[in-house]
Amino acid sequence: MSDKKISVFESGLIWFGAAVSIAEILTGTYFAPLGFSKGLFAIIIGHVIGCVMLFFAGLIGGSVRKSAMETAKMSFGAKGGLLFTLLNIIQLVGWTAIMIYDGALAANGILGVGNWIWCIVIGGLIVLWIVIGIKNLGKVNTVAMAALFILTIILSFVIFGKGAMSGIGGEDMTFGAAVELSVAMPLSWLPLISDYTRDAEKPLAATAVSAVTYGIVSCWMYVIGMGAAIFTGGSDIAEIMVKAGLGIAGLLIIVFSTVTTTFLDAYSAGVSSESIAAKINGRWIAIFVTIIGTLGAIFLPLYDITDFLYFIGSVFAPMIAIQIADFFILKKDSIGKAFNFKNLIIWLIGFIIYRLLMRVDIIVGNTLPDMVITMLICVIAGKTKKD
Numbered sequence: 001m002s003d004k005k006i007s008v009f010e011s012g013l014i015w016f017g018a019a020v021s022i023a024e025i026l027t028g029t030y031f032a033p034l035g036f037s038k039g040l041f042a043i044i045i046g047h048v049i050g051c052v053m054l055f056f057a058g059l060i061g062g063s064v065r066k067s068a069m070e071t072a073k074m075s076f077g078a079k080g081g082l083l084f085t086l087l088n089i090i091q092l093v094g095w096t097a098i099m100i101y102d103g104a105l106a107a108n109g110i111l112g113v114g115n116w117i118w119c120i121v122i123g124g125l126i127v128l129w130i131v132i133g134i135k136n137l138g139k140v141n142t143v144a145m146a147a148l149f150i151l152t153i154i155l156s157f158v159i160f161g162k163g164a165m166s167g168i169g170g171e172d173m174t175f176g177a178a179v180e181l182s183v184a185m186p187l188s189w190l191p192l193i194s195d196y197t198r199d200a201e202k203p204l205a206a207t208a209v210s211a212v213t214y215g216i217v218s219c220w221m222y223v224i225g226m227g228a229a230i231f232t233g234g235s236d237i238a239e240i241m242v243k244a245g246l247g248i249a250g251l252l253i254i255v256f257s258t259v260t261t262t263f264l265d266a267y268s269a270g271v272s273s274e275s276i277a278a279k280i281n282g283r284w285i286a287i288f289v290t291i292i293g294t295l296g297a298i299f300l301p302l303y304d305i306t307d308f309l310y311f312i313g314s315v316f317a318p319m320i321a322i323q324i325a326d327f328f329i330l331k332k333d334s335i336g337k338a339f340n341f342k343n344l345i346i347w348l349i350g351f352i353i354y355r356l357l358m359r360v361d362i363i364v365g366n367t368l369p370d371m372v373i374t375m376l377i378c379v380i381a382g383k384t385k386k387d
Contacts, residue, residue: 006199011206012213013145014196017260019217020148020253022102023305024185025237028225030306031181033172036230042175043222046182049368051215053317054186054193055207056324061194062203063327068194068268069275072319073335075326076347080339085275087315088191089289092269094308095188096262096293100126101302103258109238110251116298122258123294129263130270130286144256151253152220155241159227180365184309185218187367190320192268266290310358317367318350321374329375330382342381350374 006014031039060071069088073081104118132140173181193210200206228237241250270286296302322343326332334340353373357366 005201006196006206007201008205008209011196011200012209013142014264015210015214016145016217017148017257018189018264019214019221019261020152020257021099021221021261022106022237022254022258023099023261024218024221025225025228026102027181027185027305027309028222028227029229030173031178031222031226032229034175034178036226038175039178039226040223042178043182043219043226046179046184046365047186047215047219047222049179049364050183050186051211053320053324053367053371054189054214055211056328057190057320058193058197058207058210059204060323060327062197062200062207065198066194067198067271067275068191069272071194071323071327072191073275074333075323075340075343077334077337077339077344080334080337080341080344082276083344084191084315084319085272088272089269091188091191091308091312091315092265092272093289093292093296095265096126096269096289097296097300098302098305098308099258099262099265100293100297101300103254103262104297106238106254107251107258110242110247110254118255119294119297122255122262123290123297125255125259126263126266126290127287129259130267130283130290133283144260148253148256148260151249152224152257154249155253156220156224158241159224159231174361176361176363176365179363180313180367181306181309182222183365183367184313185222186214187317188309188312189214190316191272192264195268195271196264262290262293266293313367313370314351314354314358317354317370318347318374321350321371322347322378325375325378325382329379332382343378346374346378346381349377 028043031042034042057068061068064071064074066074069081069085072084075081076084100119100122103122104115107118107122108115193207197203197207197210225237238250238254241247241253266286266289269289270282270284273280273285274282326334326343334343350370350373354366354370357370362369
């Protein structure tokens with residue numbers, strides 16, 4: 001889209017914006033039954049696992065200067081990689097709709113003009129962000145992130161400044177399930193991060209800053225959600241903001257955090273589409289995805305995203321495990337082939353293993369064991385048999 005490179009600072013801003021979202025805060029509310037200390041431990045463990053994987057995924061794209069879905073072709077072949085391109089576009093359309101839905105619902109809780117109106121407002125702002133473009137957002141993003149940073153600190157003081165923090169009764173979620181739900185958010189960015197690190201001035205530094213910034217801020221969002229649920233006994237973030245007297249400030253947090261996060265989903269859907277055919281204009285596809293997402297947010301019930309998060313994990317955890325094994329250990333590249341059937345079969349095995357592991361309560365969640373097993377299979381197959 002342009003030859004301009006993204007600085008390390010701009011990379012940090014992008015991933016700060018990705019992490020500050022209502023969806024992350026809402027996901028954090030699910031941790032309340034564990035109590036604050038146990039919930040915090042699960043959040044940190046999950047994010048360490050997820051963000052280490054996020055770093056390696058971003059480093060691949062940054063090193064070879066290719067988008068996320070172009071790097072997938074390096075492991076699965078020029079045509080085999082298209083499977084993940086299509087799955088990625090589908091999940092990004094889903095994310096766009098979910099984020100707009102959550103943002104509009106919360107915004108309407110503060111200023112009740114109608115959910116559909118807020119969907120259109122948020123969708124319109126996302127289109128504006130797309131038109132400005134990822135490489136031209138510098139000053140706009142700096143101002144937006146500074147405002148979000150200040151407002152989120154205020155929200156944190158509102159929730160945690162009251163002092164009455166104690167675990168609520170009943171442990172509806174196991175520790176292992178909580179870790180997996182914590183891994184899920186950084187995992188959902190695995191098939192996107194290279195879309196941004198490919199244009200970084202300093203790929204290694206930018207990838208590290210991106211992963212660390214996202215991890216810290218995402219943990220912060222989860223903790224805000226968990227703390228809010230423990231403190232109030234509920235999960236309505238808009239209601240908490242209204243009761244705290246945040247009003248317009250709360251509305252700004254909701255709207256701009258939704259825009260800065262969802263923009264990345266729509267933008268990456270456009271970048272991924274360019275992997276299908278060179279003639280495709282990614283910016284127009286991103287705008288189209290935003291429109292579809294806005295319509296989905298208006299007309300579809302999108303209140304529970306846990307199954308969606310687990311689906312993303314089962315698809316993309318084994319995918320990136322194979323890419324990491326190929327790039328960093330086996331040093332193999334299948335870009336010249338139409339299909340790498342060996343890796344596609346290993347991915348299918350990894351997908352099935354993930355779904356089976358969902359039935360077992362593992363203290364570190366499902367993602368890490370699934371990725372370790374998939375990587376071992378990939379390395380053993382790569383060392384013992386020619387592609």
